[in-house]
Amino acid sequence: MLDLNLLPLFLAVAEEQSFAAAARRLGVTRSAVSQGVQRLENACGIALVVRTTRSVRLTEAGTRLLAMLGRPMADIGAALEDLGGDIRPAGHLKIAVTSIADAFLSGPLLGSFAEAHPDITIDVTVT
Known part of the structure; x- marks a missing residue:
């Protein structure tokens, strides 16, 4: 069974x-x-890539796979980013x-936080 988590690795190498x-781009080890x-x-x-000590290039199969995956992977990335935009802190x-x-919190700091996050109620206890 194909592990779909391997596709972003291939795409990063190809690009x-x-x-x-x-x-470096993916934040993992070489x-x-x-x-x-x-x-x-x-x-x-x-084989999808030809590896040498100085370069990496795609095989014909790798080039075809890159062409087939490029757009769908970009669409998936955009869809996931859009989901994150709808999440608002609440609680x-x-x-x-x-x-x-x-004296420091109750001034502009807490007020600007409350304005930026209207779905959060704040309970301050002063001791």
């Missing part, structure tokens, strides 16, 4: 034309990227402060 650059692409190649039963925030800190 960056480098395992090291793909690893080894993780290399092994992931190798597992994808094993699952597909065909109840309880704060216990000293009287000195209260």
